[in-house]
Amino acid sequence: MAAQDFYGSVSLAVSTVIFALKDRALWVPLVRREREPYKGTWALPGGPLSPGRNLPDSALSTLEATTGLTPSYLEQLYAWGNPERSGGDGHVVSVVYWAALSSTPDQEAKGVAWFPVDGLPSLAFDHAEILDYAVARLRRKVAYSRIAHSFMPETFTLTELREAHEAIVGHPLDPANFARQFRSSPALIDTGRHREGTPFRPPRLYRYDSSLTYADDGALARASSAPDDTQDPTC
Amino acid sequence: MAAQDFYGSVSLAVSTVIFALKDRALWVPLVRREREPYKGTWALPGGPLSPGRNLPDSALSTLEATTGLTPSYLEQLYAWGNPERSGGDGHVVSVVYWAALSSTPDQEAKGVAWFPVDGLPSLAFDHAEILDYAVARLRRKVAYSRIAHSFMPETFTLTELREAHEAIVGHPLDPANFARQFRSSPALIDTGRHREGTPFRPPRLYRYDSSLTYADDGALARASSAPDDTQDPTC
DNA sequence: TTAATAGTGTCTATAAGACAATATTCA
DNA sequence: TGAATATTGTCTTATAGACACTATTAA
Numbered sequence: 001m002a003a004q005d006f007y008g009s010v011s012l013a014v015s016t017v018i019f020a021l022k023d024r025a026l027w028v029p030l031v032r033r034e035r036e037p038y039k040g041t042w043a044l045p046g047g048p049l050s051p052g053r054n055l056p057d058s059a060l061s062t063l064e065a066t067t068g069l070t071p072s073y074l075e076q077l078y079a080w081g082n083p084e085r086s087g088g089d090g091h092v093v094s095v096v097y098w099a100a101l102s103s104t105p106d107q108e109a110k111g112v113a114w115f116p117v118d119g120l121p122s123l124a125f126d127h128a129e130i131l132d133y134a135v136a137r138l139r140r141k142v143a144y145s146r147i148a149h150s151f152m153p154e155t156f157t158l159t160e161l162r163e164a165h166e167a168i169v170g171h172p173l174d175p176a177n178f179a180r181q182f183r184s185s186p187a188l189i190d191t192g193r194h195r196e197g198t199p200f201r202p203p204r205l206y207r208y209d210s211s212l213t214y215a216d217d218g219a220l221a222r223a224s225s226a227p228d229d230t231q232d233p234t235c
Numbered sequence: 236m237a238a239q240d241f242y243g244s245v246s247l248a249v250s251t252v253i254f255a256l257k258d259r260a261l262w263v264p265l266v267r268r269e270r271e272p273y274k275g276t277w278a279l280p281g282g283p284l285s286p287g288r289n290l291p292d293s294a295l296s297t298l299e300a301t302t303g304l305t306p307s308y309l310e311q312l313y314a315w316g317n318p319e320r321s322g323g324d325g326h327v328v329s330v331v332y333w334a335a336l337s338s339t340p341d342q343e344a345k346g347v348a349w350f351p352v353d354g355l356p357s358l359a360f361d362h363a364e365i366l367d368y369a370v371a372r373l374r375r376k377v378a379y380s381r382i383a384h385s386f387m388p389e390t391f392t393l394t395e396l397r398e399a400h401e402a403i404v405g406h407p408l409d410p411a412n413f414a415r416q417f418r419s420s421p422a423l424i425d426t427g428r429h430r431e432g433t434p435f436r437p438p439r440l441y442r443y444d445s446s447l448t449y450a451d452d453g454a455l456a457r458a459s460s461a462p463d464d465t466q467d468p469t470c
Numbered sequence: 471t472t473a474a475t476a477g478t479g480t481c482t483a484t485a486a487g488a489c490a491a492t493a494t495t496c497a
Numbered sequence: 498t499g500a501a502t503a504t505t506g507t508c509t510t511a512t513a514g515a516c517a518c519t520a521t522t523a524a
Contacts, residue, residue, distance in 0.1 A: 010247050010286050012328055051245050051326045055316035079314045079330045081290035091286045093247055093330070095314045159476080177514060179477065200475045201521040394503080412487060414504065435502045436494040 010081075013094045014058040015046030015127075017077065017134040018067060019117075020101040021151045024167045026117045026138075027104065028131065029066050034111070037087035038124030044131070045112070046094065059097035066112055071099035073150035077134055085126045098134045100150035142168045146187060149208050157195055157203040158182060245316075248329045249293040250281030250362075252312065252369040253302060254352075255336040256386045259402045261352045261373075262339065263366065264301050269346070272322035273359030279366070280347070281329065294332035301347055306334035308385035312369055320361045333369045335385035377403045381422065384443050392430055392438040393417060 020027050030042040045066040049058050056074060063071055074097055081093040108114065115121060117135050120128070141147050148164045162178045182188055187209045194202035255262050265277040280301040284293050291309060298306055309332055316328040343349065350356060352370050355363070376382050383399045397413045417423055422444045429437035 009244075010284050012245050012247055049245050049316070049328070052318045054318065055314065055328070076313060078311060079290065081284070081330065083287045083289065093284070093290070095316065095328070095330075157476090174514070174516085175476080176478075176516080180479095181513080183477095198475080199523060200473080201477085201523090203476060392503090409487070409489085410502090411489080411504075411506090415506095416486080418504095433502080434496065435500075436496090436504090438503060 010091045010093055012049045013046055013092055014049050014055055014062065015044040015094050015096045015130070016059045016062050016066075017044060017096065017098040017131060018063060018071070018101060019098065019134075019138060019151070020104045020114075021164055021167050022104050022114070022116075024163055026135070026167055027114045028117055028120075029108070029112050029114050030121070030123070031066065032111045032113070033124055037089055041124045042113070042115075042121050042127075043124040044096070044127045046096075049095075055095055056097065059099070063099055066109055067101065067105045068109065069101055069103070069105055071150075072102045073100040073147065074098075077130075077137065080126060080130065082126070087125060094130075096130055096134070098138070100147065102151060102153050139169055146185070146208075149187075152208070155191055155193070155205040155207045157205060159203055161206075245326045245328055247284045248281055248327055249284050249290055249297065250279040250329050250331045250365070251294045251297050251301075252279060252331065252333040252366060253298060253306070253336060254333065254369075254373060254386070255339045255349075256399055256402050257339050257349070257351075259398055261370070261402055262349045263352060263355075264343070264347050264349050265356070265358070266301065267346045267348070268359055272324055276359045277348070277350075277356050277362075278359040279331070279362045281331075284330075290330055291332065294334070298334055301344055302336065302340045303344065304336055304338070304340055306385075307337045308335040308382065309333075312365075312372065315361060315365065317361070322360060329365075331365055331369070333373070335382065337386060337388050374404055381420070381443075387443070390426055390428075390440040390442050392440060394438055396441075 018029050029045065031045045033039050033041055033043050045062050047058070047062060049055065055076070059074060060070070063069065063074075077096045077098045079093060079095045081091075083091045085094075086092040104114070117131070120131065122128075123131065138147070142165055148161060148168060151164045152161060158179050159175070161182065162173055162175060165178070166172055189207050189209055191205045191207055193205045195205055196202065253264050264280060266280050268274050268276055268278050280297050282293070282297060284290065290311070294309060295305070298304065298309075312331045312333045314328060314330045316326075318326045320329075321327040339349070352366070355366065357363075358366065373382070377400055383396060383403060386399045387396060393414050394410070396417065397408055397410060400413070401407055424442050424444055426440045426442055428440045430440055431437065
């Protein structure tokens with residue numbers, strides 16, 4: 001969150017809600033604020049937009065600094081611009097992105113900690129509201145898109161994919177109906193291999209046809225381009 | 236579109252895509268640019284964000300200045316922030332809203348003209364891309380929400396509502412199936428009256444239960460509040 | 471053989487689309 | 498009565514959910 005002291009200007013920040021799956025739940029990384037306002041409380045990772053830099057580039061570099069990882073999905077969420085939202089630090093408009101990671105990082109950067117979305121600490125600014133909104137969009141989106149695949153590694157089983165869906169929507173899904181629905185997708189490719197070392201019947205391993213994924217459920221935000229045709233915030 | 240001269244700053248503008256129905260087609264108002272860059276070409280109405288002002292407030296005042304009207308629907312569309320998009324006028328991030336009008340204004344403000352969306356002139360900046368995206372969102376949104384009602388006056392017939400849908404999606408719809416689907420909606424209220432003066436059988440007049448509309452398909456962006464729960468740009 | 475998970479088959483309810491048929495008004 | 502639009506009814510097809518059933522592996 002950028003501060004700008006002189007009267008009469010609006011500053012612009014880019015923040016990112018970064019989701020990853022862990023222990024069948026959604027987790028997000030937060031950073032501890034080292035300055036007033038809200039010093040010592042947790043906030044979304046982000047920072048001022050550097051002149052000459054793209055919005056998604058700014059989100060990606062925040063992501064890299066926070067997690068050391070490159071996201072498998074990145075999408076603009078919303079712009080918040082209420083003049084009072086900065087806690088007396090001037091008028092700050094934040095363009096917020098959300099991202100999906102296909103793995104959780106082993107070790108955290110300094111000042112960064114991961115929290116489950118249903119056990120968040122008290123947050124700085126309006127970041128609790130932003131996170132609520134990001135979770136709501138992810139929950140709605142998983143129902144009509146293939147966004148859950150962004151949380152999967154290169155190859156995965158249908159049970160793992162279903163558990164990702166369950167973690168996001170928050171309730172169990174019928175394995176039979178889930179399998180039928182997803183096996184009919186041309187983007188889901190049977191690798192012919194099976195997961196080894198399971199205690200019982202070994203499940204098939206699938207991978208994703210990413211060329212179809214892009215066309216079907218929204219693009220990874222590219223550094224120089226416009227929003228995808230499938231973008232629409234009011235579902 | 237705001238310009239800011241000193242090196243190293245990002246300026247913030249708010250623009251609005253304003254839709255209205257006329258002659259069974261979608262129309263938008265554009266303003267003629269009176270300054271470089273793109274002097275003399277057409278652009279989306281908008282302007283710099285005044286410090287201390289809300290984003291939707293800024294969109295609403297642009298709308299008022301352009302059309303003299305208050306919209307029946309207003310929603311944040313997307314934020315564009317490519318550094319090259321301003322045509323050499325510094326780094327300008329535009330937060331773009333889109334709005335629906337329930338009527339077309341009788342007379343236009345100075346420098347404003349209305350165009351059908353399938354017959355647009357050459358546009359300044361990246362505004363052609365923005366308009367394409369706004370039309371795409373409206374087209375997708377009309378399929379799963381009740382957004383078409385925002386284009387209707389206080390009372391309307393099912394045929395008028397269907398023609399609004401047809402103008403937006405761009406192809407004819409089956410009157411029988413349309414009527415069945417929309418009459419089952421609890422938000423659509425039969426006024427008991429009929430339209431007078433039609434050459435043939437007079438159709439029923441309906442009105443909308445706006446309290447249900449808010450809950451069902453996204454709120455009118457309110458000056459002081461967050462995005463609606465149903466916001467989601469990737470449909 | 472048993473336990474546990476992987477995966478298939480079937481039935482039902484719901485909704486959408488095609489399209490025939492009936493209803494109501496004015497000229 | 499006829500023309501034109503409003504409104505209702507019926508049939509087909511696609512899909513989602515509930516849930517019973519079969520398959521495959523390790524211990």
